[in-house]
Amino acid sequence: MSDNRTVLLIKKKFSSFWKTFRQNKTGLIGLGILVLFALMAIIGPYLISYNAASVEEISTILNPPDSEHWLGTDDLGKDVLAGLVRGSRISLLVGITSTIISMLIGAVIGISSGYYGGTIDAILMRLTDVFLVIPWLPLMLVLTAILGANLLNVILVIGITSWASTARIIRSQTLSIKERPFIERARAIGSSNFHIMFSHILPNVFPLIFANTILVTAIAILSETTLSFLGMGDPTRVSWGMMLHFAFEAGATIIGAWWWIIPPGLAVVSVVLGFTFVGNALDEVLNPRLRRRER
Amino acid sequence: MNNRKYLLKKFMQAMITIFIVLIFNYFLFRVMPGDPIRVLIRNPRISVDALAEIRAQFGLDLPWYTQFIYYLKDLLHGNLGSSFYYREPVLNIIMERVPATLILVGTGTIISIFLGIIIGVVVAWKRGTKIDIIGLGICLILYSTPAFWFGILMVMFFAVYLRVFPTGLMSLPGVAYSSLLDQFMTSLRHLFLPVLTFTLIYIGGYAIIMRNSVIEVLNEDYIITARAKGISYIQLLKRHAVPNALLPLVSMVAINLGFVIAGAIQVETVFSWPGLGRLMYTALLNRDYPLLQGLFLFLTTCVVGANFCADILYSYLDPRVKLS
Secondary structure, eight states, X not given: OHHHHHHHHHHXXXXXXXHHHHTOHHHHHHHHHHHHHHHHHHHHHHHSOOOOGGGGOGGGTTOOOOSSSTTOBOTTSOBHHHHHHXXXXXXXXXXXHHHHHHHHHHHHHHHHHHHHOHHHHHHHHHHHHHHHHSOHHHHHHHHHHHHOSSHHHHHHHXXXXXXXXXXXXXXXXXHHHTTXXXXXXXXXXXXXXXXXXXXXXXXXXXXXXXXXXHHHHHHHHHHHHHHIIIIISOTTSOOHHHHHHHHHHTTHHHHTOHHHHHHHHXXXXXXXXXXHHHHHHHHHHHOGGGOOOOO | OOHHHHHHHHHHHHHHHHHHHHHHHHHHTTSSSSOHHHHHOOOTTOOHHHHHHHHHHTTTTSOHHHHHHHHHHHHHTTOOOBOTTTOSBHHHHHHHHHHHHHHHHHHHHHXXXXXXXXXXXXXXXXXXXXXXXXXXXXXXXXXXXXXXXXHHHHIIIIIIISOOSOSSOSSOTTOOOSSHHHHHHHHHHHHHHHHHHHHHHHHHHHHHHHHHHHHHHHTSHHHHHHHHTTOOHHHIXXXXXXXXXXXXXXXXXXXXXXXXXXXXXXXXXXXXXXXXXXXXXHHHHXXXXXXXXXXXXXXXXXXXXXHHHHHHHHHHHOGGGGTO
């Protein structure tokens, strides 16, 4: 019974949310782009054969696009389109998982900082300021260089370096929520601090976190691309950034192998734009009162 | 809060940040797998006694806090260690590369701020029209574009396809110039593409900040008063709106410094520009840890210092911040 009612409530909430979201044109475009790339990452690799068997044939190396290889071939004779499709998995995986890590850290630090206040707040905010002021790319590069350039480390490094702005936003929101009467009521009936933070404050900051998550994913994908291009990606799991690294190191720029350079870059730009569009639209739908936001 | 108290507070914050970075920097490079002595001495049959002796020579047998104090002492004397790869003191290598980066970043930043202000004001003025929408769209696309990829496209189009600009480097190696003017023109041609790339990447951010700032200022009471006095729109923008809207840009320039450094690393890598960014890339590829550590500390200190300067400047330009 009650389960049924919850489902109905969620359905109703979702349909009213969808009604508002649907009116946002850029949000819809962004969603379309993301659905397309998600399909590419999920089912793409099964549709396209990644045939690198013909390496020994010189004639297949660095070929411009033709009917057989729609996006041409790279310096090893591998199909660029196949690399692009496989790369979408890695790029999206790193972007999404590192964002989840960053959100978890940001939420924990933001909520506890805002809720407890005092010394805890002072220490956590100082730490946040440090992470905000340290130039992010050198920090990520140095961390990856020390930990070792593999997929897991790249995810961890992006996650633990990009939570600071989220923590700030969540803290300020927590500060205003904690003054509301229902928190006082919860405290009066003896709820623990942990219970209040987890089941009263978190659900209230969630809409904010959700919109922010999508925007952070865009930045995480850009970060992964840049890290990989600078040689700090996983060479065995080739993301779009890593494709560009290999292309650059092989001199594709000077040879003029545009078919090897343009597609991965365009894919990054499209996905980042898609996440940004959807993130901004969600922000407008979920947080109409908080429209004024920097960046 | 009075002025001196405010500055002191900001100064202390900057110092704490640098100290945290120092601790972080110190321990980060000590959790690395592998024994530094084993790396330095490539003799696998070295005796245990000899190893202990060398360790004592480098002070590696001392407790960590003593080592940390020695590290701080060395830093104060400007000793950042020697590079594995170049076999030279790290600080010398860094200092050699600073001018090239300053030329690139300085020129690019000044041009992009200048153009960003103009575009931002025009777009704010025409807000809601097609110009506004197209302008915002272009800014957003540029914001979503990886800087290095944009640089590669520039090289491919202007240097490889059209052949009007060199593909990279700061000057032609081993060429004698017929005159000073000739040398200057060559340098300018080498500077053009990197600066253009750098400028185009950052223009969008500044333009959007300026646009939002102008729109916000236009809603202030004093603007309505000025309008009621019958002032022309151009005068309104020039005398009232733009000077006040410039304020957020001051703090924006400092906050953006992290992005500027990220841009410099990417653009310098693509154009083989002999600055700090390219140095970082080669240090990464060679796993030159002392150089990486020195570069990281140098860049972070520069950013913290610049943020402190921006705070001071801002408190003079807008005395209201000291009250909050």
